[in-house]
Amino acid sequence: SQKIEQNSEALNIQEGKTATLTCNYTNYSPAYLQWYRQDPGRGPVFLLLIRENEKEKRKERLKVTFDTTLKQSLFHITASQPADSATYLCALVDSSYKLIFGSGTRLLVRP
Amino acid sequence: DAGVIQSPRHEVTEMGQEVTLRCKPISGHDYLFWYRQTMMRGLELLIYFNNNVPIDDSGMPEDRFSAKMPNASFSTLKIQPSEPRDSAVYFCASSLGGLNQPQHFGDGTRLSIL
Numbered sequence: 001s002q003k004i005e006q007n008s009e010a011l012n013i014q015e016g017k018t019a020t021l022t023c024n025y026t027n028y029s030p031a032y033l034q035w036y037r038q039d040p041g042r043g044p045v046f047l048l049l050i051r052e053n054e055k056e057k058r059k060e061r062l063k064v065t066f067d068t069t070l071k072q073s074l075f076h077i078t079a080s081q082p083a084d085s086a087t088y089l090c091a092l093v094d095s096s097y098k099l100i101f102g103s104g105t106r107l108l109v110r111p
Numbered sequence: 112d113a114g115v116i117q118s119p120r121h122e123v124t125e126m127g128q129e130v131t132l133r134c135k136p137i138s139g140h141d142y143l144f145w146y147r148q149t150m151m152r153g154l155e156l157l158i159y160f161n162n163n164v165p166i167d168d169s170g171m172p173e174d175r176f177s178a179k180m181p182n183a184s185f186s187t188l189k190i191q192p193s194e195p196r197d198s199a200v201y202f203c204a205s206s207l208g209g210l211n212q213p214q215h216f217g218d219g220t221r222l223s224i225l
Contacts, residue, residue: 034213043216049211097167099214
């Protein structure tokens, strides 16, 4: 079955630095991959979607890459701010046509 | 714009009781999803509907769980009888156009079964 792996350890960085989060997947080659942000006590919020034929997608300070050979997506936040502190989830549609989510990586941006 | 609305936000009840969670999707969206989130298992898809029709309920843990979507603007997730292991945060989400499209989540119902 499809498996998504995200670093379970929190990423702690200094304000202004670039945060890089990793999403690895196995056993399937999805056509799309999505990234969501989740704040405590709230539902996930969609951030970016990248297609398999897109190597990179940008939105303001956010950048997502999608390497189908490595089966990996990287999520970057440049010029990070304390307000970027949250848990970030990657998700993809698996071979059973369900959207499955990784367990998320918590990002802490220190002022 | 109104997002996905879930009620109640919190529910505390004793085991054996019936629990009903409610969801109002974004108007015009044709897909509706129910998820459960726990620390141990993360965010899991329970069931999803397309145009009010249940498409895949393979994530529903047991027959104690049931979901309905009587119309395009309302869905319920029911647990009867409830058990302590059902304690979790339950999210509803909706989307337009398919499984690969962005999903819009409500803020969830935090369910505690004593």
